[in-house]
Amino acid sequence: MATIMDVARLAGVSRTTVSRVLNNSPRVDKETLRKVRSAIQELNYEPSDMARNLRKQKTGLIAVLVPDISNPFFSGLLEGMENVALEAGYKIILCITGGNPEREMQYIRMIENKQVDGIILTALRNPVDFITPYLRYGPIVFANEYLDGDPIPSVAIDNTAAAQMVTQHLIDSGHRRIAFINGPEHIIICRDRKLGYLKALQDNGLAVDQHIIMDGEYKMDTAASCAQQLVTRSSRPTAILAANDTMAVGVVKALQCNGFQIPEDVAVAGFDNNPFSTVIEPNVTTVEQPIYTMGAETVHLLLTCFTTEIQKIEPRRRILETRLLVRRSSTR
Amino acid sequence: MATIMDVARLAGVSRTTVSRVLNNSPRVDKETLRKVRSAIQELNYEPSDMARNLRKQKTGLIAVLVPDISNPFFSGLLEGMENVALEAGYKIILCITGGNPEREMQYIRMIENKQVDGIILTALRNPVDFITPYLRYGPIVFANEYLDGDPIPSVAIDNTAAAQMVTQHLIDSGHRRIAFINGPEHIIICRDRKLGYLKALQDNGLAVDQHIIMDGEYKMDTAASCAQQLVTRSSRPTAILAANDTMAVGVVKALQCNGFQIPEDVAVAGFDNNPFSTVIEPNVTTVEQPIYTMGAETVHLLLTCFTTEIQKIEPRRRILETRLLVRRSSTR
DNA sequence: CTGAAAGCGCTTACAG
DNA sequence: CTGAAAGCGCTTACAG
Numbered sequence: 001m002a003t004i005m006d007v008a009r010l011a012g013v014s015r016t017t018v019s020r021v022l023n024n025s026p027r028v029d030k031e032t033l034r035k036v037r038s039a040i041q042e043l044n045y046e047p048s049d050m051a052r053n054l055r056k057q058k059t060g061l062i063a064v065l066v067p068d069i070s071n072p073f074f075s076g077l078l079e080g081m082e083n084v085a086l087e088a089g090y091k092i093i094l095c096i097t098g099g100n101p102e103r104e105m106q107y108i109r110m111i112e113n114k115q116v117d118g119i120i121l122t123a124l125r126n127p128v129d130f131i132t133p134y135l136r137y138g139p140i141v142f143a144n145e146y147l148d149g150d151p152i153p154s155v156a157i158d159n160t161a162a163a164q165m166v167t168q169h170l171i172d173s174g175h176r177r178i179a180f181i182n183g184p185e186h187i188i189i190c191r192d193r194k195l196g197y198l199k200a201l202q203d204n205g206l207a208v209d210q211h212i213i214m215d216g217e218y219k220m221d222t223a224a225s226c227a228q229q230l231v232t233r234s235s236r237p238t239a240i241l242a243a244n245d246t247m248a249v250g251v252v253k254a255l256q257c258n259g260f261q262i263p264e265d266v267a268v269a270g271f272d273n274n275p276f277s278t279v280i281e282p283n284v285t286t287v288e289q290p291i292y293t294m295g296a297e298t299v300h301l302l303l304t305c306f307t308t309e310i311q312k313i314e315p316r317r318r319i320l321e322t323r324l325l326v327r328r329s330s331t332r
Numbered sequence: 333m334a335t336i337m338d339v340a341r342l343a344g345v346s347r348t349t350v351s352r353v354l355n356n357s358p359r360v361d362k363e364t365l366r367k368v369r370s371a372i373q374e375l376n377y378e379p380s381d382m383a384r385n386l387r388k389q390k391t392g393l394i395a396v397l398v399p400d401i402s403n404p405f406f407s408g409l410l411e412g413m414e415n416v417a418l419e420a421g422y423k424i425i426l427c428i429t430g431g432n433p434e435r436e437m438q439y440i441r442m443i444e445n446k447q448v449d450g451i452i453l454t455a456l457r458n459p460v461d462f463i464t465p466y467l468r469y470g471p472i473v474f475a476n477e478y479l480d481g482d483p484i485p486s487v488a489i490d491n492t493a494a495a496q497m498v499t500q501h502l503i504d505s506g507h508r509r510i511a512f513i514n515g516p517e518h519i520i521i522c523r524d525r526k527l528g529y530l531k532a533l534q535d536n537g538l539a540v541d542q543h544i545i546m547d548g549e550y551k552m553d554t555a556a557s558c559a560q561q562l563v564t565r566s567s568r569p570t571a572i573l574a575a576n577d578t579m580a581v582g583v584v585k586a587l588q589c590n591g592f593q594i595p596e597d598v599a600v601a602g603f604d605n606n607p608f609s610t611v612i613e614p615n616v617t618t619v620e621q622p623i624y625t626m627g628a629e630t631v632h633l634l635l636t637c638f639t640t641e642i643q644k645i646e647p648r649r650r651i652l653e654t655r656l657l658v659r660r661s662s663t664r
Numbered sequence: 665c666t667g668a669a670a671g672c673g674c675t676t677a678c679a680g
Numbered sequence: 681c682t683g684a685a686a687g688c689g690c691t692t693a694c695a696g
Contacts, residue, residue, distance in 0.1 A: 001446075001469070003672090003673055003674085004673060004674060004675095005673080013682080013683085014682070014683045014684075015673090015674080015675095015683090016675085016676085016682070016683055016684080016685095017681090017682060017683075019674070019675055019676085020675095020681095020682085022674090022675095023675080027681055027682085028681070028682090029681055029682085032681080032682085046444040046445050047445060047673080047674070048386075048445060048446050048672090048673055048674070049445040049446055049447045049674095050382070050385045050386045050389070050391060050446055050672080050673075050674090051386055051672070051673030051674035051675090051688090052673080052674055052675080053382045053385070053386075053674090053688095054380075054382045054383055054385075054386045054672085054673080054674075054688050054689065054690085055673080055674050055675050055676085055687085055688050056674090056675075056688085057382070057688070059382060060447075061425075064426075069401060069407040069410060069411065070404055070407045070408060070411065070607075072402055075401040075402045075407055076402060078401060078426065078428075079401065079402065079428060082426060082427075082428045083428075091425045091426075091427075091442075091447070092425065092426045093393075093423045093424065093425055093426070094396075094410065094414060094423075094424045094425070094426040095414075095423075096410075096411060096414045096415075103418075110423075112378040113378050113379060113380060113381040114333075114380050114381055114382055115381045115392075115423070137333070249611055253611070256613075275402075275552075275608070276607070276608070276611055279581055279585070279608055279611055279612055280611055280612070281613065335688090335689055335690085336689060336690060336691095337689080345666080345667085346666065346667045346668075347667090347689090347690080347691095348666070348667055348668080348669095348691085348692085349665090349666060349667075351690070351691055351692085352665095352666085352691095354690090354691095355691080359665055359666085360665070360666090361665055361666085364665080364666085379689080379690070380688090380689055380690070381690095382688080382689075382690090383672090383688070383689030383690035383691090384689080384690060384691080385672095385690090386672050386673065386674085386688085386689080386690075387671080387672050387689080387690050387691050387692085388672085388690090388691075389672070665696105666695105666696085667694105667695090667696090668694095668695090668696105669692105669693100669694090669695105670691105670692090670693090670694100671690105671691090671692090672689105672690085672691090673688105674687105674688090675686105675687090675688090676685105676686090676687095677685100677686090678683105678684095678685090678686100679682105679683090679684090679685105680681105680682085680683090680684105
């Protein structure tokens with residue numbers, strides 16, 4: 001491949017001048033410009049990004065860590081991120097952690113070697129103390145996540161309020177015994193969804209029964225067996241709230257398999273408004289999140305971090321709006 | 333951040349020696365090794381990948397172009413790719429083209445500037461002549477795609493045979509009038525699926541009716557309206573084959589909306605074995621593809637291209653096996 | 665076993 | 681308007 005020196009020689013100028021042409025510097029003679037341009041053309045020259053990166057000390061790369069891209073939530077998030085990144089001249093490195101803490105750390109360490117300019121973290125599986133040391137190498141932001149009193153900027157929804165809203169809807173529909181199938185509880189957003197669920201029960205003077213609060217691991221199968229257990233119990237719940245739609249669908253299928261009618265026997269609701277929720281019959285009531293926007297906003301936030309001191313960024317925690325979508329699975 | 337010179341100074345050696353330690357060269361004195369290691373530790377030194385890349389003339393990056401990651405087919409493909417890439421020390425740049433030809437070219441041009449070492453292409457939307465000039469910059473391979481008589485290695489299934497197999501299954505189930513809802517026909521695999529469908533009809537002496545061969549654009553909604561049209565016609569088909577499961581699900585829902593029983597009134601089959609196919613009732617008959625393996629094999633193929641002349645690679649076109657999964661949507 | 669030097673391909677003060 | 685020089689942070693023949 002041709003280098004800047006080849007172009008300079010052919011055009012009979014210094015490589016400084018070629019660089020000026022490449023970077024659209026205004027201080028170039030018209031005739032020189034023409035010569036350089038034609039040399040570039042003739043040699044089919046393209047500047048090397050590797051050299052530019054070293055010189056400018058930036059990679060133009062953003063690492064995005066997700067547990068699993070087959071989950072429509074994360075693929076939607078990535079789509080929002082990718083669009084904004086591309087527009088800003090950045091590329092995204094896809095880091096699938098599979099929820100594995102070691103793999104997560106392995107990817108985070110990319111910033112040490114300056115393989116990327118910044119990192120976006122989702123569904124963090126390591127203690128935040130493991131992450132903060134890496135902040136000195138470059139900016140790190142959260143999507144769909146946040147930590148109490150930490151210095152890491154974030155974009156997310158108010159999970160407590162959202163869970164409270166959907167639980168309240170079930171209560172308003174007449175349910176008094178509502179089960180909750182949560183995702184992994186060490187994930188902050190799951191912790192908060194549970195908080196919102198509990199809050200709604202308490203606000204309405206309903207008893208909390210730990211036996212009908214379960215961990216569905218965010219998976220359809222696991223949630224299905226949770227549902228199975230819930231309905232074979234002596235006093236079965238009349239409604240089941242799941243922390244995402246994938247699990248809600250698992251619940252619906254398990255209940256239908258066991259001969260229960262939805263919503264007549266048991267109402268069901270989920271989170272995310274993912275495509276499954278409208279493929280299954282009955283369609284599942286859910287909390288819609290602005291997923292694409294969340295992805296887009298997170299990249300904007302990271303880009304801001306590239307040029308602004310973290311303390312000066314306002315707001316450092318962005319909260320996006322959610323919307324309750326009432327569908328047949330919870331309608332009497 | 334500390335550089336190799338800082339380490340060299342602190343350890344009292346040359347940067348050559350530090351580099352040797354970094355790269356585990358055997359020719360280093362034990363005591364020197366100790367000094368260098370402790371200096372590295374003390375300075376919290378990590379070598380810069382930007383500098384290494386420039387020096388070694390490689391980026392450790394692979395660009396993967398996909399039209400849409402919300403499609404489980406492509407997210408599964410990416411998972412297979414990501415795993416193999418990571419193991420081999422490569423990272424993946426996520427390039428979502430949205431099926432946009434300009435955007436596709438924009439991403440392909442990354443290889444000109446040596447932003448990536450190689451490219452994996454799926455669902456190509458540009459003429460192959462647009463691509464071949466870029467082969468001189470670095471290797472390009474296809475996943476789930478192939479082109480007649482071109483020099484680009486590929487990993488895919490035999491789409492003609494697969495479509496023939498599922499069509500034959502419908503014929504064997506007694507259907508004589510089978511509609512086909514295809515994806516965009518300029519995509520090679522769609523062209524071939526149609527070929528397989530036609531072949532099965534011909535082999536069985538069945539008439540081909542162009543009116544019941546439609547373009548569903550790979551989308552659920554579009555396929556649903558295709559189905560709507562098909563069943564409101566005078567002589568409606570007794571079976572509908574869709575080129576992917578997302579469309580098959582659209583067909584099922586549209587038919588059910590119109591009061592048709594599946595499979596009693598109309599049988600349905602799809603492609604991919606995607607999660608939708610088992611969420612909907614009845615579960616949809618489909619052709620299972622080894623998606624994860626396809627992703628993994630494609631990266632292996634690309635890695636081979638990094639070290640081997642393209643003409644010497646055997647086999648240059650890899651064909652993976654498929655399997656027919658007969659489910660209730662096509663069972664009488 | 666170790667180091668000086670060249671070089672990967674750019675950009676950017678600095679000087680003219 | 682243009683160029684010589686330094687430098688981004690590494691690795692790798694080459695020499696000793």
